[in-house]
Amino acid sequence: MTQTLKEIHLAHTQGFCAGVSSAIEIVELGLQKYGTPLYVRHEIVHNTSIIKDFEKRGVIFIEELADVPDDKVVIFSAHGTAPDVFEAAKDRGLKVIDATCPLVTKVHRQATRFSKREVHTLLIGHRGHQELVGTSGYVKDHLRHIIEDEADIEALDLPADIEVGVLTQTTLSVRDTTHLIEKLQTKFPNLVTGGKEDICYATQNRQDSVLELAEICDLVIIVGSVASSNSNRLRETAQEAGIDSFIIDTPDEFSFDWLEGKKCLGISSGASVPWYLVEQLVDLIYEKYPQVNIQKKESTEKGIHFPLPKELSDYKLASQ
Ligand code: SF4
Numbered sequence: 001m002t003q004t005l006k007e008i009h010l011a012h013t014q015g016f017c018a019g020v021s022s023a024i025e026i027v028e029l030g031l032q033k034y035g036t037p038l039y040v041r042h043e044i045v046h047n048t049s050i051i052k053d054f055e056k057r058g059v060i061f062i063e064e065l066a067d068v069p070d071d072k073v074v075i076f077s078a079h080g081t082a083p084d085v086f087e088a089a090k091d092r093g094l095k096v097i098d099a100t101c102p103l104v105t106k107v108h109r110q111a112t113r114f115s116k117r118e119v120h121t122l123l124i125g126h127r128g129h130q131e132l133v134g135t136s137g138y139v140k141d142h143l144r145h146i147i148e149d150e151a152d153i154e155a156l157d158l159p160a161d162i163e164v165g166v167l168t169q170t171t172l173s174v175r176d177t178t179h180l181i182e183k184l185q186t187k188f189p190n191l192v193t194g195g196k197e198d199i200c201y202a203t204q205n206r207q208d209s210v211l212e213l214a215e216i217c218d219l220v221i222i223v224g225s226v227a228s229s230n231s232n233r234l235r236e237t238a239q240e241a242g243i244d245s246f247i248i249d250t251p252d253e254f255s256f257d258w259l260e261g262k263k264c265l266g267i268s269s270g271a272s273v274p275w276y277l278v279e280q281l282v283d284l285i286y287e288k289y290p291q292v293n294i295q296k297k298e299s300t301e302k303g304i305h306f307p308l309p310k311e312l313s314d315y316k317l318a319s320q
Helices: 018-034 048-056 083-092 102-116 130-136 150-155 174-187 201-216 229-240 275-288 310-319
Strands: 007-010 038-041 059-062 073-076 095-098 120-124 144-147 164-168 219-223 244-248 264-269 293-296
Touching: 007 275, 018 038, 018 073, 018 102, 018 310, 048 059, 073 083, 083 095, 102 120, 102 130, 102 164, 120 130, 120 174, 130 144, 144 150, 150 174, 164 174, 174 201, 201 219, 201 229, 201 264, 219 229, 219 275, 229 244, 229 264, 264 275
Parallel strands: 007 264, 007 293, 038 059, 038 073, 073 095, 120 144, 120 164, 219 244, 219 264
Antiparallel strands: none
């Protein structure tokens, strides 16, 4: 292999967002307060390393409430949960702790407002993704339309002159979503939209940071799990900027062949990726390229924290 790698640039804004930090803290505090086994509906965040670690410590991840024994505590994941699941848990007498990111809850509230007013609601997102499944539950069946791409817009059979609401998954590509919303605005002049506002600050900042890497690097590696929407969008962001990019779940998936002929490597990570995985990747590469210059600018995200559910914030204070 030709050893040409000279620089590694770490994305200045990457890794855990406030929603993920809070969801992980909820599970940590849940383990302390309620012990094991502790049930979590769906992966608390989409990261394989975090899930495996919690499983080792007695957390049981389930998809169906039927798999939670009576009288147990169940935590709902950061991606958001449909109202009928909350109802079913209540009917079963389960104690629910909701780890939904507040930025997802904000989208749920708007969905509910649209449905109360009988406004047809277009949900832009990826079919089957947990967040979209949850948000769909806040929109009445006869008003709900999922938009994944332009073909879905063309297939929409609604009168052009009615008021139509649009909401988006929080972790989409800013560029693609803006494009889809522009198309919708042409088809429905009375479209009610917050623009790309549903896309959260963390998704926006991480995509901006990858675009900066794409300007100076000739390869961008994204650390993130395949199920993680925001991580996949980071890889696409680099690729759409014309740069080779690969996503790896853990450092052992990194291939040194990718560095063939590359001078500058950019590294970023999704909003659910622990920092130690990025450090392990850097160490792995540094071992082989000890002359490489590693650079990281200061993060633009500072001091963003989301409140914990009351029963756990009280417990945290009491146990401190
Ligand atoms: S990526 Fe955005 S919406 Fe998702 S948990 Fe993080 S802050 Fe919340």
